[in-house]
Amino acid sequence: MFCSPSYALTFATHESELNLYYPSEEIVSISTGTYKAIHLAPSVATVIRADEIKASGARTLAEVLETVPGLHVSLSFARNSSIYSIRGIHTDWNSQVLLLVNGISFNQLITGSRPPLFRLPVENIALIEVIRGPGSAVYGADAFAGVINIITKERLDIDGHIVGVRFGSFGARDGWIQYGGELGGWDIGLSLEYISSDGDRSRIIESDFQTDLDARFGTNASLAPGPLDSRYKLLNSSINLEKKKWSFWLNAWNLQDGGVGPGAFQALDPAGEQENDHYTLAIGYKDDESFEDWRLNSSVSYRVFDQEVRYRILPPGTEVQVAADGNLCIYPGCVPVGTVRFTDGVLGNPGGEQTEIRLEVAGLYEGWHGHRLRSAIGMDQDSFTATETKNFGPGVINGSESSIDGTLTDVTGTPYIFVKQRSRTVRYLSLQDEWRFAADWEMTAGVRYDNYSDFGETINPRLALVWKRDYFLTTKLLYGRAFRAPSLTELYFENNPVVAGNPDLEPETIDMIELVFDYRPGPRRIAILTLFTYHADELIEFVNGTAQNTHAQNGHGLEMEAKWYATDALQLKSNFALQFSEDAQDDTVIPNAPRRQLFLAAAWQPSLPWVLYGQANWVMDRSRAKGDPRPPIADNSTVDLAVRYQPLSNYWAFGVSIKNAFDADNREPSNGIIPGDYPLPGRSVFLEAEHRLRE
Numbered sequence: 259m260f261c262s263p264s265y266a267l268t269f270a271t272h273e274s275e276l277n278l279y280y281p282s283e284e285i286v287s288i289s290t291g292t293y294k295a296i297h298l299a300p301s302v303a304t305v306i307r308a309d310e311i312k313a314s315g316a317r318t319l320a321e322v323l324e325t326v327p328g329l330h331v332s333l334s335f336a337r338n339s340s341i342y343s344i345r346g347i348h349t350d351w352n353s354q355v356l357l358l359v360n361g362i363s364f365n366q367l368i369t370g371s372r373p374p375l376f377r378l379p380v381e382n383i384a385l386i387e388v389i390r391g392p393g394s395a396v397y398g399a400d401a402f403a404g405v406i407n408i409i410t411k412e413r414l415d416i417d418g419h420i421v422g423v424r425f426g427s428f429g430a431r432d433g434w435i436q437y438g439g440e441l442g443g444w445d446i447g448l449s450l451e452y453i454s455s456d457g458d459r460s461r462i463i464e465s466d467f468q469t470d471l472d473a474r475f476g477t478n479a480s481l482a483p484g485p486l487d488s489r490y491k492l493l494n495s496s497i498n499l500e501k502k503k504w505s506f507w508l509n510a511w512n513l514q515d516g517g518v519g520p521g522a523f524q525a526l527d528p529a530g531e532q533e534n535d536h537y538t539l540a541i542g543y544k545d546d547e548s549f550e551d552w553r554l555n556s557s558v559s560y561r562v563f564d565q566e567v568r569y570r571i572l573p574p575g576t577e578v579q580v581a582a583d584g585n586l587c588i589y590p591g592c593v594p595v596g597t598v599r600f601t602d603g604v605l606g607n608p609g610g611e612q613t614e615i616r617l618e619v620a621g622l623y624e625g626w627h628g629h630r631l632r633s634a635i636g637m638d639q640d641s642f643t644a645t646e647t648k649n650f651g652p653g654v655i656n657g658s659e660s661s662i663d664g665t666l667t668d669v670t671g672t673p674y675i676f677v678k679q680r681s682r683t684v685r686y687l688s689l690q691d692e693w694r695f696a697a698d699w700e701m702t703a704g705v706r707y708d709n710y711s712d713f714g715e716t717i718n719p720r721l722a723l724v725w726k727r728d729y730f731l732t733t734k735l736l737y738g739r740a741f742r743a744p745s746l747t748e749l750y751f752e753n754n755p756v757v758a759g760n761p762d763l764e765p766e767t768i769d770m771i772e773l774v775f776d777y778r779p780g781p782r783r784i785a786i787l788t789l790f791t792y793h794a795d796e797l798i799e800f801v802n803g804t805a806q807n808t809h810a811q812n813g814h815g816l817e818m819e820a821k822w823y824a825t826d827a828l829q830l831k832s833n834f835a836l837q838f839s840e841d842a843q844d845d846t847v848i849p850n851a852p853r854r855q856l857f858l859a860a861a862w863q864p865s866l867p868w869v870l871y872g873q874a875n876w877v878m879d880r881s882r883a884k885g886d887p888r889p890p891i892a893d894n895s896t897v898d899l900a901v902r903y904q905p906l907s908n909y910w911a912f913g914v915s916i917k918n919a920f921d922a923d924n925r926e927p928s929n930g931i932i933p934g935d936y937p938l939p940g941r942s943v944f945l946e947a948e949h950r951l952r953e
Contacts, residue, residue, distance in 0.1 A: 300722030315900030315915025338519030346839030370745030392740030426944030429456030447498035457488035487517030551625030602664030810842035853879035
């Protein structure tokens, strides 16, 4: 495959459960594009295996990522989509982290981030690789604060037939069917996953934006107090084919129904709905034989992403001031021409389709003693076509109306749509040398050149020095530079009451230095200390609704990780992260990013059929934005428990998991329009059964 796992992982054998306690040397490819033992990789990397995910009882990728040092999964004001905050680096749209699935980007052109309301079920994940730190020298744009690569299961990872179901709190209903086998010389891996939830109705919002409008205009339209709408139904399908030099991967990720969280305007919207369809076809060809000392790898991928969202932006009966262009006056500087009553609510249904073609040819040359030279050349061609219907805005109303009903106007293909048809072409070239200049020293130097059709060119270098001082201790000194290209939303959005683009934006940049001490005194103990410092520039935020290069950011901190295989049946692991990130202009603390994080976990196998797992996670010391008068953000603390039982027959497995076992009132920070922040789910319990038949 394009980024294949280095070793096969299987579920449901007692031997694989024991891999929790005696894992083989972890191998990572995300750091350089070539395979390397993780303690020698020229990056700060984390690898999470399928058996670890299964033992933890996790249902989605976000739950697993929360266990990574220095990475916190928060909530965006935009539909409460997940924010992956790494070392204090994030914005509301969260375009600073590149998500790959089998080496193929899952980020979208319109926001630069993952699809809205992105969730990924974990049953088809063989391996998760995470880099904390810049990755643009290999991966280009969006590999800014980090890179996450999801490697899906292949034939040997599944090895037969698997059928599983899970039921739990909040109306959760999950199921999966998988097959791994061989047909006509082709290795086949098939997976179909379905996850759904009605959402936790106890996540109550006491007041919202409409509450303020009611007080201002004497109406009674707000639905607060009321719950965040966190329902979802999601289908994830995958086909993996491999034969000799060829590989094919077809994936369909379909969000069939998603609640829009706090609503588009931070006004509760239980009628709102998000639908996403994301399709990927990737073809890979590897040739290790045709040319002496060369390994060639070429790939082509085609992606289609279609989304449609139906917003009831403000509820029925709302009254709001409207400007002459028909947009709602919600930001300072807007000049209203009238107050309009929307009898059926303010309605907006933006959508669109993105297509992407990506080509890459990479070569690895090993004919020069002590060197591994990697080069790659490629091109991305992206385009986006928008659709939109609404009952407000330019081309629909002009502010002179006293009342508007729910009649929708289609502005698709007109000057009044939220973004005109756009395209972007990226051409790139990367070079890298892994030079072992002494028995215990290796230097990795690389550079990548990117040329963008819509804003210019950028060059991003990396340099890493790895010293394996002795059998136990490895020391790394790392430097990386990365960039993030402005998204279509940030550049070109218009005719929109919430956000407006700015075509004069500059790309975000970051320079980071890391010092790593990786200590492994034998197979039972691992301790890693990482120190880092960085400077990020031209960071993009929306100021009064308009995208701006608002500030530079300085950060420094440390991350500590430890694993201890205390006995043959007990594994303990922990990590602690400390970061200080500040605005480079006025030294104010970057808001909403946790200054301290602590994670503890234990896995215990008292007898062969049983695996017991527990973890505790603390998210601490998050600051409010400058000028925000609300009380400090409370710390989050979560305890999760899981029990897994597998009879000796090896055909059945059963599991029970409890999330937020002590029902803590945890919250993620809002932007202030909803003053009480976003409550997280309360205690939940899930029951799982899985049946396996080998071929």
